[in-house]
Amino acid sequence: MNKLQHPPVHHAAEATLVCHAAGGLDAASRVVVATHLHGCPHCQELARLAEAVGGQLLDEMPPESLSPDALAYALARLDRPAPAAPPLPPAESAALGDIALPPALLPYARRPGGLGRWRWVAPGIRHIRLLPAPGEARDGSTLYLLKLAPGTKVPEHGHGGNEMVCVLAGSYSDRLGRFGPGDLAEADANVEHQPVADAGEDCICLIATTAPLRFHGRAARLLQPVLGF
Amino acid sequence: MSPAPDTASPEAMTLLLRRIAENRDRAAYAALFGHFAPRVKAYMRKLGAADAQAEDLAQEALLAVWHKAASFDPGRAGASTWVFTIARNLRIDALRKLPKGGMADADSLPEPADDAPGADAVLETRARDGRLRAALDTLPAEQARLVKLAFYEDRPHSEIEHLLGIPLGTVKSRLRLAMQRLRAAMEEWS
DSSP states (O other), X not given: OTTOOSOOSSOOOHHHHHHHHHTOSOXXXXXXXXXXXXXXXHHHHXXXXXXXXXXXXXXXXXXXXXXTTHHHHHHHHHTSOOOOOOOOOOOOOGGGTTSOOOGXXXXXXXXXXXXXXXXXXXXXXXXXXXXXXXXXXXXXXXXXXXXXXXXXXXXXXXXXXXXXXXXXXXXXXXXXXXXXXXXXXXXXTTOOBOOEEOSSSOEEEEEEESSOEEEOSHHHHHHHHHHTO | OOOOOOTTSHHHHHHHHHHHHHHOXXXXXXHHHHHXXXXXXXXXXXXXXXXXXXXXXXXXXXHHHHHHGGGOOTTTSOHHHHHHHHXXXXXXXXXXXXXXXXXXXXXXXXXXXXXXXXXTHHHHHHHXXXXXHHHHHTSOHHHHHHXXXXXXXXSOHHHHHHHHTOOHXXXXXXXXXXXXXXXXXXXXXX
């Protein structure tokens, strides 16, 4: 996020930060929230507080009894050296051009083939799907990068579930405001919007959805299977 | 009657972690294990893990505590918060059937820019944890209940809506109010 000049102005909801701290977010939303947190001191402070709440609640847990040899087993394991971490494959994120790779995307850039290549979806719209991924347990969430050419309109849509967007570069506007690098937009089932990429440069977003989007209009509905939302 | 020294205080836990980090102190580790392993197991059980899996995850979490003790920074978080984040991340990776340290570490809260812990970090931690404890105790019951649900019910807040029979907007606004109260209480103190 080297284009991030100002701290974000659109933040995560407190409820979202609490769920991130609790480990309750779906896999895709977790990555989007972490990407916003990376550039947002305001939300970092709240997220840290939420983690401290998690620590307090852990301390308050009524302890569960362990098997009789649990401590002996634990102590015996200390003698074994920590398993050596396998060498990490290099990160490949050419698709992002000169945008710094958000740390939460690092594991995706280290997959074979890296982040991959932009795929055409519709005029002015390209995407890269990151989740669901082969070999991983699925939780119903999808994670993808979306690139909108300047001035591109995304067809108006509502949401069967939640959608979270973190802008990586460029900006877009909809009736909720203008969203630039680092900003987080959260839309739940009640929100309908039609984002339009602002003029000047491509708008690149990281998007998580937890249920299929509902597009309106016949042409837009045709996009649905292609986008695979 | 004078109270017995609190061997499980946040301050005591922080000192145990230091002894582990600096001296690889097994007695300190055994004490820390005695406090946290049964609680981490309870946390995993509460979130739906079967008994054996919960115990395995508790063992893994406490082993990670041993190996990572040197990276514990008492100026940043209390011992229980640090152990909590380790346990949470292990659980996330286990649910996704990923290798340990696979994904959840990458999409956690970033490390803050290097702020060296002060010499009195341990005392600060104790005061901070005490303050948070007190603030949690004064949350209105309906807010406290939602905060606990967020941590101990493995479901997004949109499902808590169905669970409690209150609208999603109310879930979100109560969590917002709860966090604002907690933050205000912490700011008042610092």
